[in-house]
Protein backbone atom coordinates (compact mmCIF):
# COMPACT_ATOMS: atom_id res chain seq x y z
CA UNK A 509 0.00 0.00 0.00
CA UNK A 510 1.28 3.43 -0.87
CA UNK A 511 2.47 5.48 2.11
CA UNK A 512 0.05 8.43 2.01
CA UNK A 513 1.05 10.40 5.11
CA UNK A 514 4.24 12.20 6.10
CA UNK A 515 5.29 14.39 8.99
CA UNK A 516 7.42 17.20 7.60
CA UNK A 517 7.24 18.22 3.97
CA UNK A 518 10.45 19.22 2.18
CA UNK A 519 10.69 22.95 1.47
CA UNK A 520 10.14 24.06 -2.10
CA UNK A 521 11.40 26.73 -4.48
CA UNK A 522 9.03 27.53 -7.31
CA UNK A 523 9.63 29.35 -10.58
CA UNK A 524 6.09 30.10 -11.61
CA UNK A 525 6.75 31.14 -15.19
CA UNK A 526 4.53 32.38 -17.99
CA UNK A 527 5.69 29.54 -20.22
CA UNK A 528 7.07 26.92 -17.80
CA UNK A 529 6.95 26.19 -14.09
CA UNK A 530 9.78 24.51 -12.23
CA UNK A 531 9.82 23.12 -8.72
CA UNK A 532 13.00 22.72 -6.67
CA UNK A 533 12.83 20.43 -3.66
CA UNK A 534 15.27 21.19 -0.86
CA UNK A 535 18.08 18.65 -0.85
CA UNK A 536 16.95 17.07 -4.13
CA UNK A 537 17.14 19.79 -6.81
CA UNK A 538 14.68 20.48 -9.65
CA UNK A 539 12.12 17.67 -9.71
CA UNK A 540 9.53 19.18 -12.04
CA UNK A 541 9.55 21.21 -15.26
CA UNK A 542 6.17 21.51 -16.91
CA UNK A 543 4.37 24.05 -19.08
CA UNK A 544 2.26 26.55 -17.11
CA UNK A 545 -0.94 25.41 -18.79
CA UNK A 546 -4.28 24.25 -17.37
CA UNK A 547 -7.09 22.66 -19.39
CA UNK A 548 -10.57 23.37 -18.05
CA UNK A 549 -14.13 22.55 -18.99
CA UNK A 550 -15.67 25.86 -19.97
CA UNK A 551 -19.19 25.47 -18.54
CA UNK A 552 -18.17 24.12 -15.12
CA UNK A 553 -14.62 25.46 -14.69
CA UNK A 554 -13.56 21.89 -13.83
CA UNK A 555 -9.79 21.35 -14.17
CA UNK A 556 -9.17 18.49 -16.61
CA UNK A 557 -5.39 18.52 -16.98
CA UNK A 558 -2.36 20.50 -15.85
CA UNK A 559 1.14 20.91 -17.28
CA UNK A 560 2.42 18.63 -20.06
CA UNK A 561 -0.92 16.94 -20.56
CA UNK A 562 -2.73 20.30 -20.83
CA UNK A 563 -0.17 21.75 -23.28
CA UNK A 564 -0.88 18.91 -25.70
CA UNK A 565 -4.45 20.19 -25.75
CA UNK A 566 -3.64 23.78 -26.85
CA UNK A 567 -5.38 24.51 -30.14
CA UNK A 568 -6.65 20.93 -30.32
CA UNK A 569 -9.55 21.00 -27.87
CA UNK A 570 -13.26 20.87 -28.69
CA UNK A 571 -15.13 24.12 -28.02
CA UNK A 572 -16.14 23.23 -24.47
CA UNK A 573 -12.58 22.57 -23.27
CA UNK A 574 -10.11 25.44 -23.09
CA UNK A 575 -6.40 25.29 -22.43
CA UNK A 576 -5.41 28.35 -20.38
CA UNK A 577 -2.05 29.85 -19.48
CA UNK A 578 -2.99 31.43 -16.14
CA UNK A 579 0.25 33.41 -15.85
CA UNK A 580 0.23 36.17 -18.41
CA UNK A 581 3.15 38.56 -18.87
CA UNK A 582 4.74 36.91 -15.83
CA UNK A 583 1.88 37.70 -13.42
CA UNK A 584 -1.32 36.01 -12.32
CA UNK A 585 -4.05 36.57 -14.90
CA UNK A 586 -6.47 34.12 -13.28
CA UNK A 587 -6.22 33.49 -9.53
CA UNK A 588 -8.33 30.31 -9.22
CA UNK A 589 -6.63 28.56 -12.10
CA UNK A 590 -3.16 29.59 -10.87
CA UNK A 591 -4.04 28.23 -7.44
CA UNK A 592 -5.11 24.91 -9.00
CA UNK A 593 -1.94 24.75 -11.05
CA UNK A 594 0.29 25.53 -8.05
CA UNK A 595 -1.48 22.95 -5.93
CA UNK A 596 -1.03 20.32 -8.64
CA UNK A 597 2.71 21.09 -8.98
CA UNK A 598 3.27 21.18 -5.20
CA UNK A 599 1.47 17.84 -4.75
CA UNK A 600 3.35 16.28 -7.64
CA UNK A 601 6.72 17.51 -6.33
CA UNK A 602 5.99 16.18 -2.83
CA UNK A 603 4.59 12.88 -4.10
CA UNK A 604 0.87 13.41 -3.39
CA UNK A 605 1.27 12.88 0.36
CA UNK A 606 -0.57 14.70 3.11
CA UNK A 607 1.85 16.35 5.55
CA UNK A 608 1.37 17.35 9.17
CA UNK A 609 3.91 20.15 8.76
CA UNK A 610 3.58 21.95 5.46
CA UNK A 611 6.54 23.14 3.39
CA UNK A 612 8.07 26.60 3.34
CA UNK A 613 7.91 27.88 -0.19
CA UNK A 614 10.00 30.48 -2.01
CA UNK A 615 8.23 31.74 -5.13
CA UNK A 616 9.70 34.16 -7.64
CA UNK A 617 7.87 37.28 -8.81
CA UNK A 618 8.77 39.60 -11.68
CA UNK A 619 10.52 42.77 -10.46
CA UNK A 620 7.74 44.83 -12.06
CA UNK A 621 4.94 43.05 -10.14
CA UNK A 622 2.58 45.34 -8.25
CA UNK A 623 1.80 44.84 -4.56
CA UNK A 624 -1.57 43.35 -5.55
CA UNK A 625 0.09 40.91 -7.97
CA UNK A 626 2.63 39.93 -5.28
CA UNK A 627 -0.16 39.27 -2.80
CA UNK A 628 -2.03 37.19 -5.36
CA UNK A 629 1.03 34.95 -5.88
CA UNK A 630 1.65 34.64 -2.14
CA UNK A 631 -2.02 33.87 -1.47
CA UNK A 632 -2.06 31.25 -4.23
CA UNK A 633 1.00 29.55 -2.64
CA UNK A 634 -0.56 29.65 0.86
CA UNK A 635 -3.89 28.35 -0.43
CA UNK A 636 -2.05 25.61 -2.33
CA UNK A 637 -0.51 24.29 0.91
CA UNK A 638 2.54 26.39 1.83
CA UNK A 639 3.26 27.00 5.54
CA UNK A 640 4.96 30.28 4.69
CA UNK A 641 5.42 31.77 1.25
CA UNK A 642 8.50 33.93 0.67
CA UNK A 643 8.87 35.98 -2.46
CA UNK A 644 12.07 36.56 -4.39
CA UNK A 645 12.43 38.86 -7.35
CA UNK A 646 12.95 36.94 -10.57
CA UNK A 647 16.18 38.67 -11.67
CA UNK A 648 17.67 38.11 -8.19
CA UNK A 649 16.76 34.40 -8.37
CA UNK A 650 18.13 34.19 -11.93
CA UNK A 651 21.40 35.86 -10.88
CA UNK A 652 21.84 33.51 -7.90
CA UNK A 653 20.98 30.52 -10.11
CA UNK A 654 23.48 31.66 -12.75
CA UNK A 655 26.16 31.69 -10.06
CA UNK A 656 26.71 35.47 -9.87
CA UNK A 657 28.15 36.75 -6.57
CA UNK A 658 25.06 38.81 -5.68
CA UNK A 659 26.11 39.33 -2.05
CA UNK A 660 29.42 41.00 -2.96
CA UNK A 661 29.76 44.77 -3.42
CA UNK A 662 30.36 44.43 -7.14
CA UNK A 663 28.15 45.13 -10.15
CA UNK A 664 26.38 42.20 -11.86
CA UNK A 665 24.07 42.61 -14.84
CA UNK A 666 21.54 39.84 -15.35
CA UNK A 667 19.09 39.62 -18.26
CA UNK A 668 16.39 36.97 -17.80
CA UNK A 669 14.43 36.42 -21.01
CA UNK A 670 11.41 34.22 -20.33
CA UNK A 671 8.13 33.66 -22.15
CA UNK A 672 6.20 36.72 -21.01
CA UNK A 673 8.79 39.02 -19.48
CA UNK A 674 12.37 40.11 -19.90
CA UNK A 675 13.96 41.23 -16.68
CA UNK A 676 17.09 43.33 -16.80
CA UNK A 677 18.71 44.11 -13.45
CA UNK A 678 21.92 45.41 -11.97
CA UNK A 679 22.59 43.65 -8.67
CA UNK A 680 25.17 44.47 -6.03
CA UNK A 681 25.53 43.76 -2.32
CA UNK A 682 22.39 41.60 -2.13
CA UNK A 683 20.09 44.20 -3.66
CA UNK A 684 18.74 45.31 -7.02
CA UNK A 685 20.33 48.68 -7.82
CA UNK A 686 18.35 49.37 -10.97
CA UNK A 687 16.06 47.21 -13.05
CA UNK A 688 13.62 47.10 -15.89
CA UNK A 689 10.85 44.59 -16.47
CA UNK A 690 9.76 44.44 -20.07
CA UNK A 691 6.65 42.58 -21.14
CA UNK A 692 8.37 41.48 -24.33
CA UNK A 693 10.10 38.08 -24.43
CA UNK A 694 9.71 34.65 -26.08
CA UNK A 695 5.93 34.91 -26.57
CA UNK A 696 6.30 38.18 -28.50
CA UNK A 697 8.86 36.49 -30.74
CA UNK A 698 6.34 33.73 -31.48
CA UNK A 699 3.69 36.34 -32.22
CA UNK A 700 6.03 38.18 -34.61
CA UNK A 701 6.50 34.89 -36.51
CA UNK A 702 2.72 34.27 -36.64
CA UNK A 703 2.17 37.79 -38.03
CA UNK A 704 4.95 37.47 -40.58
CA UNK A 705 3.57 34.19 -41.95
CA UNK A 706 0.04 35.53 -41.99
CA UNK A 707 1.06 38.68 -43.89
CA UNK A 708 3.50 37.05 -46.30
CA UNK A 709 1.78 33.75 -47.05
CA UNK A 710 -1.86 34.26 -46.02
CA UNK A 711 -1.32 31.29 -43.75
CA UNK A 712 -2.52 30.97 -40.17
CA UNK A 713 -0.25 29.01 -37.82
CA UNK A 714 -0.61 28.26 -34.11
CA UNK A 715 1.56 29.33 -31.15
CA UNK A 716 3.26 25.95 -30.89
CA UNK A 717 4.26 25.94 -34.56
CA UNK A 718 5.62 29.49 -34.25
CA UNK A 719 7.68 28.43 -31.23
CA UNK A 720 9.05 25.42 -33.16
CA UNK A 721 10.10 27.70 -36.04
CA UNK A 722 11.81 30.09 -33.60
CA UNK A 723 13.70 27.31 -31.84
CA UNK A 724 14.72 25.54 -35.06
CA UNK A 725 15.70 28.35 -37.44
CA UNK A 726 15.16 31.65 -35.55
CA UNK A 727 18.09 33.95 -34.86
CA UNK A 728 18.89 37.41 -33.57
CA UNK A 729 22.03 37.77 -35.69
CA UNK A 730 22.44 36.98 -39.40
CA UNK A 731 23.60 33.39 -39.80
CA UNK A 732 26.32 32.27 -42.23
CA UNK A 733 24.17 29.60 -43.83
CA UNK A 734 20.49 29.91 -44.68
CA UNK A 735 18.31 27.01 -43.53
CA UNK A 736 14.66 26.29 -44.24
CA UNK A 737 11.80 24.79 -42.27
CA UNK A 738 8.56 23.19 -43.42
CA UNK A 739 5.46 24.78 -41.88
CA UNK A 740 1.89 23.51 -41.90
CA UNK A 741 -1.02 25.90 -41.38
CA UNK A 742 -4.47 26.94 -42.59
CA UNK A 743 -4.80 28.96 -45.76
CA UNK A 744 -6.71 32.13 -44.89
CA UNK A 745 -8.37 32.32 -48.33
CA UNK A 746 -9.33 28.71 -49.08
CA UNK A 747 -9.61 27.66 -45.43
CA UNK A 748 -7.69 24.46 -46.28
CA UNK A 749 -4.48 23.11 -44.77
CA UNK A 750 -1.33 24.14 -46.70
CA UNK A 751 2.41 23.54 -46.32
CA UNK A 752 5.06 26.17 -47.01
CA UNK A 753 8.80 26.47 -46.54
CA UNK A 754 10.22 29.41 -44.56
CA UNK A 755 13.86 30.48 -44.45
CA UNK A 756 16.02 31.40 -41.48
CA UNK A 757 16.70 34.77 -43.13
CA UNK A 758 13.05 35.83 -43.17
CA UNK A 759 12.54 34.64 -39.60
CA UNK A 760 15.61 36.65 -38.53
CA UNK A 761 13.96 39.72 -40.07
CA UNK A 762 10.57 38.92 -38.49
CA UNK A 763 12.21 38.72 -35.05
CA UNK A 764 13.99 42.06 -35.32
CA UNK A 765 11.32 44.10 -33.53
CA UNK A 766 10.99 42.13 -30.27
CA UNK A 767 14.74 41.46 -30.22
CA UNK A 768 15.53 45.19 -30.60
CA UNK A 769 13.17 46.01 -27.73
CA UNK A 770 15.18 43.65 -25.49
CA UNK A 771 18.50 45.17 -26.58
CA UNK A 772 17.15 48.69 -25.96
CA UNK A 773 16.04 47.70 -22.43
CA UNK A 774 19.58 46.48 -21.68
CA UNK A 775 21.08 49.72 -23.00
CA UNK A 776 18.60 51.84 -21.00
CA UNK A 777 19.48 49.93 -17.81
CA UNK A 778 23.21 50.41 -18.45
CA UNK A 779 22.62 54.15 -18.88
CA UNK A 780 21.05 54.27 -15.41
CA UNK A 781 23.86 52.24 -13.79
CA UNK A 782 26.22 54.11 -11.43
CA UNK A 783 29.70 54.40 -13.05
CA UNK A 784 31.54 52.17 -10.52
CA UNK A 785 29.11 49.33 -11.08
CA UNK A 786 29.14 49.90 -14.86
CA UNK A 787 32.94 49.46 -14.75
CA UNK A 788 32.50 46.13 -12.90
CA UNK A 789 30.00 44.98 -15.52
CA UNK A 790 32.40 46.02 -18.28
CA UNK A 791 34.98 43.64 -16.75
CA UNK A 792 32.70 40.76 -15.82
CA UNK A 793 30.24 40.95 -18.71
CA UNK A 794 26.48 40.58 -19.01
CA UNK A 795 24.86 37.29 -17.95
CA UNK A 796 21.87 35.99 -19.96
CA UNK A 797 19.36 33.56 -18.43
CA UNK A 798 15.86 32.25 -19.25
CA UNK A 799 14.76 30.14 -22.23
CA UNK A 800 14.67 33.19 -24.53
CA UNK A 801 18.43 33.60 -24.16
CA UNK A 802 18.80 30.40 -26.21
CA UNK A 803 17.75 32.26 -29.37
CA UNK A 804 20.66 31.78 -31.77
CA UNK A 805 22.98 34.78 -32.02
CA UNK A 806 21.33 36.80 -29.26
CA UNK A 807 24.52 36.90 -27.17
CA UNK A 808 26.49 38.03 -30.22
CA UNK A 809 24.01 40.81 -30.99
CA UNK A 810 23.92 42.11 -27.39
CA UNK A 811 27.71 42.07 -27.26
CA UNK A 812 27.94 43.99 -30.56
CA UNK A 813 25.38 46.57 -29.39
CA UNK A 814 26.76 47.15 -25.88
CA UNK A 815 30.48 46.52 -26.56
CA UNK A 816 30.57 44.24 -23.52
CA UNK A 817 31.29 40.55 -23.07
CA UNK A 818 28.09 38.48 -22.88
CA UNK A 819 27.72 35.02 -21.30
CA UNK A 820 24.77 32.65 -21.46
CA UNK A 821 24.14 30.85 -18.15
CA UNK A 822 24.80 27.12 -18.10
CA UNK A 823 21.21 25.93 -17.97
CA UNK A 824 19.33 29.14 -18.72
CA UNK A 825 15.82 27.72 -18.28
CA UNK A 826 16.72 26.38 -14.81
CA UNK A 827 18.43 29.50 -13.44
CA UNK A 828 15.42 30.98 -11.62
CA UNK A 829 14.50 27.61 -10.10
CA UNK A 830 18.12 27.01 -9.00
CA UNK A 831 18.14 30.51 -7.51
CA UNK A 832 14.94 29.93 -5.51
CA UNK A 833 16.46 26.61 -4.43
CA UNK A 834 19.71 28.20 -3.26
CA UNK A 835 17.70 30.83 -1.38
CA UNK A 836 15.78 28.00 0.33
CA UNK A 837 18.90 26.07 1.24
CA UNK A 838 20.38 29.22 2.79
CA UNK A 839 17.24 30.91 4.10
CA UNK A 840 19.14 32.56 6.93
CA UNK A 841 22.09 33.69 4.85
CA UNK A 842 20.03 34.92 1.94
CA UNK A 843 17.15 36.36 3.92
CA UNK A 844 18.07 39.87 2.80
CA UNK A 845 17.55 38.98 -0.86
CA UNK A 846 13.99 37.83 -0.17
CA UNK A 847 11.10 40.23 -0.33
CA UNK A 848 9.34 40.77 2.99
CA UNK A 849 6.10 38.82 2.75
CA UNK A 850 3.29 41.30 2.51
CA UNK A 851 0.02 40.52 4.24
CA UNK A 852 -2.31 38.29 2.29
CA UNK A 853 -5.50 39.75 0.85
CA UNK A 854 -7.47 38.00 3.60
CA UNK A 855 -5.17 39.29 6.36
CA UNK A 856 -5.03 42.86 5.04
Ligand SMILES: Nc1ncnc2c1ncn2[C@@H]1O[C@H](COP(=O)(O)OP(=O)(O)OP(=O)(O)O)[C@@H](O)[C@H]1O
Nearest residue numbers: 525526527528670671672673694798799800802803
Ligand atom coordinates in the same frame (compact mmCIF):
# COMPACT_ATOMS: atom_id res chain seq x y z
N1 LIG B 1 16.28 27.16 -28.16
C1 LIG B 1 15.47 28.20 -27.96
N2 LIG B 1 15.53 29.29 -28.76
C2 LIG B 1 14.73 30.34 -28.57
N3 LIG B 1 13.79 30.42 -27.60
C3 LIG B 1 13.67 29.36 -26.77
C4 LIG B 1 14.50 28.20 -26.89
N4 LIG B 1 14.14 27.31 -25.93
C5 LIG B 1 13.13 27.89 -25.23
N5 LIG B 1 12.84 29.12 -25.72
C6 LIG B 1 11.81 30.06 -25.28
O1 LIG B 1 12.00 30.37 -23.90
C7 LIG B 1 10.74 30.79 -23.36
C8 LIG B 1 10.51 30.12 -22.04
O2 LIG B 1 11.56 30.43 -21.18
P1 LIG B 1 11.42 30.26 -19.61
O3 LIG B 1 10.98 28.87 -19.29
O4 LIG B 1 12.69 30.75 -19.02
O5 LIG B 1 10.24 31.30 -19.36
P2 LIG B 1 9.26 31.48 -18.11
O6 LIG B 1 10.10 31.49 -16.86
O7 LIG B 1 8.19 30.48 -18.17
O8 LIG B 1 8.65 32.91 -18.42
P3 LIG B 1 8.62 34.24 -17.55
O9 LIG B 1 10.02 34.43 -17.03
O10 LIG B 1 8.23 35.30 -18.52
O11 LIG B 1 7.59 34.02 -16.51
C9 LIG B 1 9.67 30.42 -24.37
O12 LIG B 1 9.23 31.57 -25.06
C10 LIG B 1 10.42 29.47 -25.31
O13 LIG B 1 9.88 29.50 -26.62
